[in-house]
Amino acid sequence: MSEKIQELKIVGWEYKGFKVPDVTINIEDPDNKRNFTLYQMLSGEGKTTTLNLLRNSFYDINNRLNKSDIKNYIEEVKSDNPGINEGLFEVRFKLNNEINYRVNILFDYINDEINYSTFKGDGSGYEEGLMLPDSIKQFITPEFLNITFFDLELTESLYEADKQQTNKIIKKLCKLDYLDQISNSLESFIKQFRKKNQGRLRDNELEKIESNLEKIKKHYEDVIKKAEKQKEKKSNLIKKINDIEKKLEAITNEKSDIKNQINYAKENLDNKNEALREAFEIAFNGLKNPMSLNYNLKSELEKFENNLTKKRIPKGVGEAFFDEIIESKECLCGHQMTPEMQANIKDNKKLYLDEENIAIVNPIKTAIKGYENIENIDDVFQNLIKYERETKIAKNEFDQIYENTDDETLKKLANDKANSTLELQEIENWLKNIYNKPYNPQDPPNTESFKTLQRRISDIEEDINKRSKAVTESKKINKLKQWITEIQKDSLDKISEKIIEDINKEVKRVLPLEEIYVESIKNKITLITPDGKKRSGASRGQMARIAYLFLINLLNKSNLKFPLVVDSPVTALDAIGRSEIAKGLIKDHSGQYIGFVFDVEKEQFAEILQKELNNNINLITVFNKSEASQHMIDLADKYKIDIYEFEAGVVAYDHEFFNSFIGSKNQ
């Protein structure tokens, strides 16, 4: 199919054999003019599962995960019914509002395998595998899908440097990755050139060295891939730990004895942390007051100040004084001014301080004279290690409360948290090590140090170039590659500047109470205050609002209108944030939007969308049928929803039902 694809819209999906009930969802799009859908599910009933299934419908999961990860993923989603051996997720979408596609993901629960098939609606029919049109495929990478199928609870990832999501996405969307392809072609050219020369030369070693180079390059690529996976794992672990903490808090709030112990340990930990923070402040204050820190520095500064005072420096004579004399007919001494005298005064005036330099030297003298000693500053530095140790002990005591409790759930959660934290630390250390460890020729062949591997590759390449008489050509190719890299960098910088400008234009509207601006989107989003000071943190709501602006701006840069599917779209946002996000989405996002909402997320979001869109929106509610959901079934029945359409779940498209739906019985 050669037609240029400008828009992709999801028109529905179907689940069979998952934890989520077997239901079919239709996304209506009358006259191809309905872009907005809200999909309401209760917490724990499959919103995130659905988001991941949709995401995996556009990028073959087998290319992203290894066998063991796939096994874990299958465990996560598969039905609890042991009699079910397979799961099927089908997503339906249309291209340019006409050509219909279906992608099926088949989960084989017995062999732990995932397979794809594609049904093209343009007449070419069924094909095995995920066979998307090239014009779609060229955009789709895991990074692209992470932002188009976005979990707002993972907003933090856009603010993390090691995720490096932002640059990768811009490069892909703005087709800057084509330049990488040119670089690769140049690399292939030099390889071919070397090979050609190799035939003419009698160097038996060359083949061995070439093969060694390929091995090291392969190993280096494997380490890069491993690092990517570790970063992904790190991000998931952070989310997992946050979730566990929330659960722990919820349980301990119900148990007063544990709550008291925790409060005590927490207070102790907070105190120790505060002591460490204070000690850091005092230590830094000490560094800012070098006269307190070191007797020799104090003496030196005092001697300097005394000497200046003794010599009456600075003297309050300004440049204007000398200029006036130069221009006078007579000198101060009464002699007639000659050109020679004028030149001398001009040369020598610098011996006398400019009046304006008084404003620099006098405050220095005042600061030295009036310095305030910080008592026992050396002790503060000595005690830092003590404070650090006490913080660690307090943290251990805090963690041990959970370990010593009789409550099994609590114990399990605490264990889980401790293990996850340990795993997180290991990953962080590994990442730090592979990137920062300096080059060491003694490193073993299987080293994971980036610097050692890069150096080895460049040394061997140099050797091969010399042996295969390709030094000149290789230099030229490297120069070209360097230019390409520079062009790519400049383009990326310019595009990023434009995106930042566009985002910042909207800040007053979406963050009216406290303006926070985007400073940079290089690898991660960094923020500044209106007066240009770095802003090291922001509330989750503020970060989410800026993330929205970023995502919408990015997607608008692409020639392809791709759906923006967002899980928990307004979680942690206040009323203003919610309504401004809703208005901003309508104003700025031109493609399809699907928001996966909790029942409690509707307020100030769903109602604004309905109002602003004159109800041209799909409002879909899905819930499991169970004893606990009887009140929801009754409510659905009241709104004349077909509660018997599906065996295990209910799907409702009614707007009023959507607005009335609440999960809790008591509310």
Added chain:
Amino acid sequence: MQRFHFISKHKNDDNFIDMNKFWDSIKKNNLSNSQNLFSPFSDKLDLFYICLLVGLKNEIKDQDQNYEVSDITDKWTLNLKNSKASDFIIGLYLSKLTKNNEEDKAKINTQLNTVLDHNSDTKLSEYGLKELHEYAFGGYNKILEELDGNIPSTIVKFFDTVHKLLK
């Protein structure tokens, strides 16, 4: 406009830890679950100042031309200004500059006028700022040397290292 700079790269040494990377390891980070959560360092100039202090105290200048640099800021931060740290550090620099000419008033005046500039937000002339960077980069290398060429593992480790170099 004159500005303060960080070393962003060593042209001949890929393993050199640049000041930006070093800064990342000690700066305040509200999202961190390490000591950086309590770090007192919030401006890049804080690190520059500490390196400068170490360089001046130990009288080490680094005139290596093989650095690529990146901009930090064009003025002293409020924090360093209000605490008078910027006055102390310029005083210390002037003291090093003039210490061999203590008795020669004219020479002192010339030296002060050569390195100071009331029109600059840094208070220093182009020459003065250049020399200040030499001390700061010398200090940075000294700190790196103490840390075996690596970033500090914790904020405590960083303070401990700097304290040793200033004693």
